[in-house]
Amino acid sequence: LRLDGLRPTPSATGQDAAAAKVRNFEIVRSALADSLAEIRNLSAGLAAPDLKQSDLNNALRLAIRSHETRTESRVAAQLQYYAGKLPEEIIVVAYRFVQEGLNNALRHAGGIKQAVKFSVSGDTIRLEVSDGGPGMKNTSATGTNGIGLIALRDRIESLGGALEIQPVETGGTRLVMTVSLSNWEHLNEK
Numbered sequence: 368l369r370l371d372g373l374r375p376t377p378s379a380t381g382q383d384a385a386a387a388k389v390r391n392f393e394i395v396r397s398a399l400a401d402s403l404a405e406i407r408n409l410s411a412g413l414a415a416p417d418l419k420q421s422d423l424n425n426a427l428r429l430a431i432r433s434h435e436t437r438t439e440s441r442v443a444a445q446l447q448y449y450a451g452k453l454p455e456e457i458i459v460v461a462y463r464f465v466q467e468g469l470n471n472a473l474r475h476a477g478g479i480k481q482a483v484k485f486s487v488s489g490d491t492i493r494l495e496v497s498d499g500g501p502g503m504k505n506t507s508a509t510g511t512n513g514i515g516l517i518a519l520r521d522r523i524e525s526l527g528g529a530l531e532i533q534p535v536e537t538g539g540t541r542l543v544m545t546v547s548l549s550n551w552e553h554l555n556e557k
Contacts, residue, residue: 421458422449422453422458423449423453423458423485423492424446424448424449424485426458426459426461426462427444427446427461427462427465427483427485427494428444428446429462430462430466430469430483431444431465431483434465434469434481438473438478440478440481441478441481442469442482442483443480443483444482444483444484445482445484445485446483446485447485447487449487449492451548453548456526457492457526457546460522460523460526460528460544460546461492461544463519463522464496464519464523464542464544465483465494465496467515467516468483468496468542469481469483469496471496471498471515471516471540472496472497472498472500472540475498475500475501475503475540476498476499476500476539476540477500478498479539480497480498480499480500480539481496481497481498482495482496482497482498483496484497490547490548491545491546491547491548492546492548493543493544494543494544494545495541495542495543495544496542497535497539497540497541498535498539498540499535499537499538499539500539500540501538501539502534502535502538502539502540503532503534503540516530516532516542523544526546527546527547528544528545528546528547529544529545530543531543531545
């Protein structure tokens with residue numbers, strides 16, 4: 368928006384014009400530097416690591432460790448061990464779920480009380496990402512302005528799973544991903 372202020376104008380003369388150009392240049396330079404840093408941060412998170420040889424627990428730990436390293440924040444993790452074989456699709460979506468949930472916890476809750484919890488009950492896996500921030504005004508993924516949760520919901524539903532967004536009783540937001548493994552029973556028959 369400030370680029371036009373750098374264009375020479377016939378009416379601009381003297382030190383005032385030069386000072387305005389310097390101010391506009393610094394504003395544009397700073398905005399471009401911030402944009403470039405943001406694009407680099409976003410790009411680093413776009414490519415998922417190779418999860419083909421990974422089990423679910425290792426993928427979840429990798430997502431948490433990557434977030435902690437990148438953001439210099441702490442994440443409380445409570446991960447039940449799951450020994451069963453899962454398709455790469457579930458592992459990748461679980462990785463992305465944790466990645467997106469923690470990014471949102473950092474962005475909207477300042478990283479306060481970030482936590483990841485994974486459990487298995489019967490044939491259902493349950494994955495939660497929560498924070499202790501101010502909470503969401505609208506707890507419907509389709510009611511948000513961002514596309515992250517909408518895309519995440521679509522990915523989870525493509526596996527036959529569900530995404531819930533819940534308020535945390537003590538403040539904050541909890542994202543819950545559930546996937547029934549009954550559709551994937553044939554994997555452990557080998």
